[in-house]
Amino acid sequence: MCTGIVNIKDSEWLNPVLPNPNNGSFSVTTPIHNSLFVLYNSSGQIIYSEQLYKNENTIQLNIATGIYYYNIIQDLVIIKNGKMMVE
Numbered sequence: 001m002c003t004g005i006v007n008i009k010d011s012e013w014l015n016p017v018l019p020n021p022n023n024g025s026f027s028v029t030t031p032i033h034n035s036l037f038v039l040y041n042s043s044g045q046i047i048y049s050e051q052l053y054k055n056e057n058t059i060q061l062n063i064a065t066g067i068y069y070y071n072i073i074q075d076l077v078i079i080k081n082g083k084m085m086v087e
Contacts, residue, residue: 021085024061035074
């Protein structure tokens, strides 16, 4: 359970998920050490999660085309959220 949303400088989070759209292979860049990336489908079900480390983290998934939503979480706090399109 997450307990809140924390704001981090927008300049540090211009595009944390690139490329977007993608084919299921993408990178997540974060200025936060030891955070968690959680990916949800359009029904709100968690379909993937992974521990992130500062800088660039490469993720390769075999998922259907569509729009997905993500949270980047640290210490039970959502520090960034957004959406990603898979083509």
